[in-house]
Amino acid sequence: MQDSPYTAKDYYHRDLSWLLFNQRVIQEAQEGEIPLIERLRYLAIASNNADEFFMIRVPGIQSLARMAGEKIDSRTGWTQEEVLEKLFAMQTENVAKQYNLYHYLIEELTKMGYETTTYQALPAAAQEKMTHYFQEMILPSLTPIALDAYHAFPKIVEKKAHFLVRVKDGDREERAIIPLPALFPRYIQVDGLKQVILIEDLIEQHLQQLFVGWRVVHSFVFRITYDKDLAFEEDTEENLFIQMEEYIQERSKGLPSRLEISELADHQSIDITFLTQMLELKNRDVYSIPGPLDLTYLFAYLGELSTAMPTSVFPPFRPYVNPQWLGTALYETLEKQDVLIQHPYDSYESVVSFIETAAQDPHTIAIKQTLYRMAKNSRIVEALKSAARAGKQVTALVELKARFDEENNLHWVQELEEAGCYVTYGLMHLKTHSKATLVVKKVGNQLHQYVHIGTGNYNEATAKIYTDISLFSSNVAYVEDVTAFFNYLSGYRERPDYQKIAVSPEGIRQMLVEKIATTAAFYEKTKTGHLFFKMNSLTDQVIIQSLYDASQKGLPIQLLVRGSCCLRPGIPNKSETIEVKSIVGRFLEHSRIYSFTSDHEEYWISSADAMTRNMLLRVEIAAPIEESQLKHKMAHIIQTYQKDDLKAYYLQDDGTYQRRKSEHSFSAQATFVAEAQQQQANQPKQSTKTNDDRPTWVRCIRQLWKK
Structure with missing residues (x-):
């Protein structure tokens, strides 16, 4: 070393x-x-x-x-x-x-x-x-x-x-x-x-x-x-x-x-x-x-x-827009399956539409949402205000202590309250950094509930240049977890026992440490398995020590850390199986992914980096990706990042970073852009004709003229 x-x-x-x-x-x-x-x-x-x-x-x-x-x-x-x-x-x-x-x-x-x-x-x-x-x-x-x-x-x-x-x-x-x-x-x-x-x-x-x-x-x-x-x-x-x-x-x-x-x-x-x-x-x-x-x-x-x-400048990039992920079609899709999208390659319009459609739907009775950093002219905030004015119960958990956004958030709090929203500020001494939304609809005598959990802020502006992941679901366990999460933050109740999600303080660190140890133990017995983590920063000493312990058992570990990394790879008999790289490119790598491979593949997305403040001083959410089709997409995302040797810098054991460009270098971001453009090109053209299934008096007059 x-x-x-x-x-x-x-x-x-x-x-x-x-x-x-x-x-x-x-x-x-x-x-x-x-x-x-x-x-x-x-x-x-x-x-x-x-x-x-x-x-x-x-x-x-x-x-x-x-x-x-x-x-x-x-x-x-x-x-x-x-x-x-x-x-x-x-x-x-x-x-x-x-x-x-x-x-x-x-x-x-x-x-x-x-x-x-x-x-x-x-x-x-x-x-x-x-x-x-x-x-x-x-x-x-x-x-x-x-x-x-x-x-x-x-x-x-x-x-x-x-x-x-x-x-x-x-x-x-x-x-x-x-x-x-x-x-x-x-x-x-x-x-x-x-x-x-x-x-x-x-x-x-x-x-x-x-x-x-x-x-x-x-x-x-x-x-x-x-x-x-x-x-x-x-x-x-x-x-x-x-x-x-x-x-x-x-x-x-x-x-x-x-x-x-x-x-x-x-x-x-x-x-x-x-x-x-x-x-x-x-x-x-x-x-x-x-x-x-x-x-x-x-x-x-x-x-x-x-x-x-x-x-x-960079050539214009048009995100992939799937009609099944917009408006009422998204809610219909969620009745059958979960939806996972990767921003900015998949359009952030899906997230905005999820909230705007709920605000406009007469069946919606409640919307609950965490807000950390919002766009200057936020359509999401406008949708929440519109929903409240329409008589829907809207609860917005606004983090007033979001650094450098305090004044902006104070402004939005006043606007939300004036519109009739219930605004809360989370828990004492903790920042609420989670990204979660709950939509509740009443159709006849039945309630339908839908959740969104993301790795990035509800900010339409930064969503164009930040890479993030969004999960939409109507899965009962997700819904019950997110419902308990909001009730815990806005009222008085003991900390919930969640079925699927992990929540910090403590919960996400405990989940990560346990799964690192389990994956390492499996590798020690079978010589199969690996870890892949993607985050903005890795500074938490407890998690780093867990990774060191896993490396000593031979477990291959790949870490994609955009910013600060306190873990030192290449220490003899301590971190020799750990690879750390950082990608700096056209888009800011902001998504957090935690992947564990043993006798099965397990994928988690989270609002939390592996930092002590995220583990102990913030309210964060991590959610598992469980549907088979979505796990295939997560596997593809991870494999694409693993292959990147064009924009990747590799952390050396002396603390410096070096490139390893090959003759046929591969860029993850360029690949995701190309895939999005190909999907968009393959998308069936939408008809521009007006739907005449329900004639209006204007159409009736036109028909008379034609006669």
């Missing part, structure tokens, strides 16, 4: 592993077969990912370093300060790779006729045009904020770029801060999209106009990230809605966690020292950026370019 820079023991550090994931996102921008705009988009995604990392993960380590900096981490053998130094080194490496690619791809974009340039490189006429634009539009919106004994150091707006300017008048030198105007785009069109410059470049060239009578000595751009993971202490005596409103306000008081600065000359170091002291940061929290700060500006720019350069 090789030495590893990511641990001194048998577990990789979660956050170092996450930085390696973001490095894989950056590395995707290197792939020449990917369209140019999409390659640039990967760099913007990496910047957005890093922002969240420094808002959520790093502040916790910084806090531990302040309180117990010399305390040894039991999993890695390092102190918290050593972890922060390693994070700094890795992120610095990521930034270097990211910006090398950025400059290269911007040059490639220039060759195609779309140039990002500088003010100084513009011809005189264009400079004059930009100077006029600055004076007319930008200058009135800029506000220099002096930094001296009479002006307190301001609260720097998070994630927004600012100038720090040093000015001089005779022997007197002072500093000032200038926020970039918030409502202007970062890129300014000189000649339409054919030629743009960044707004900070234009401002920098005209700084002297803001400091009349003073000489601008130098300037640079900086940006700050704050701690957004402040502890939320629930109070049983106060309404959770009000508590969340207060928490959102309190969160704005988080400490700085990262300072980004534009690349500097040596003589500017005194100003960096000044900023770090004012922000109470250390050198390992400061990142020198060799290019424009915050590449998320590319999202808007690339959005415009996509229209102008349609061949430089």
Whole structure:
């Protein structure tokens, strides 16, 4: 086993592993077969990912370093300060790779006729045009904020770029801060999209106009990230809605966690020292950026370019739409069999239609649903509101503590309640991360009940780019389990004993550990069997130890972990039979699958990753796939992922990830897209003729005219 820079023991550090994931996102921008705009988009995604990392993960380590900096981490053998130094080194490496690619791809974009340039490189006429634009539009919106004994150091707006300017008048030198105007785009069109410059470049060239009578000595751009993971202490005596409103306000008081600065000359170091002291940061929290700060500006720019350069984006993809999975046909199908669909290859319209049809059906008497992250203009929420207004009993379990969606969810809670929905917030001290819906219909004297259980959020927007799995069923055991699940969360009852599903806290971890052990024991006796797990992250030490134990019995284990993986493969006599790979592609791999093969095949889908917080601090659902036809589909999905060697990165025993491309490389995502398109092509054409089985008065008149 090789030495590893990511641990001194048998577990990789979660956050170092996450930085390696973001490095894989950056590395995707290197792939020449990917369209140019999409390659640039990967760099913007990496910047957005890093922002969240420094808002959520790093502040916790910084806090531990302040309180117990010399305390040894039991999993890695390092102190918290050593972890922060390693994070700094890795992120610095990521930034270097990211910006090398950025400059290269911007040059490639220039060759195609779309140039990002500088003010100084513009011809005189264009400079004059930009100077006029600055004076007319930008200058009135800029506000220099002096930094001296009479002006307190301001609260720097998070994630927004600012100038720090040093000015001089005779022997007197002072500093000032200038926020970039918030409502202007970062890129300014000189000649339409054919030629743009960044707004900070234009401002920098005209700084002297803001400091009349003073000489601008130098300037640079900086940006700050704050701690957004402040502890939320629930109070049983106060309404959770009000508590969340207060928490959102309190969160704005988080400490700085990262300072980004534009690349500097040596003589500017005194100003960096000044900023770090004012922000109470250390050198390992400061990142020198060799290019424009915050590449998320590319999202808007690339959005415009996509229209102008349609061949430089991924080709349009149309999901497979099965008419039997839509509207009333879906409910009729569920009376006979379960339905399993894989998003985005199978259209998410099935999930939306499942809820909209229930809302419109006069036989529906109740709808119950968990809501974690919803789309901005959510059709699902609108359907629930419509159902409530029609007199149906609608219960929505909204997770107010969904990180960064708190304000959005507070908004939806108000709308749902105003429409007449019953809104609950789940259980004390636990996040409800489950994805489940129950529809109850009354036809005559009979009740018909249907469930949906998924691995992804009820979000029509992200469903187009996230891979997830949905199970629909009217199976009595599923229905009774989901009914008990909702009653447990919304009222007062002891924890149910479920017939089929597993529910965390505790339940999913217990199920996984038991089935890992059973499969390993079977393999030890028969030398047949294997495990396949697919998830976003693997960090739970109990589950990792169970996998180590199973590997020691020789059980072949394949893990597809998109993000952080703390398990270390290749440890002699401990994890030699474990293979870990990660797929980064056009779609974000979000589905969670747990497959056990012994004397039979067993497949589970879940909302839960194998992370301690999912196992102990969240309400999650895992559901078995039992119908034979659906198990065949699950087997095909797994086998397709297992064959991927085009987009897959394999985790080595030293903690690094490597590609294993072959001469005839295979992509799971490309295969699923091709299959969906083939299914769509094979779909019988739907008649566009109007159904005249029930004549209307208009049709009757038309018949008279024909006579």
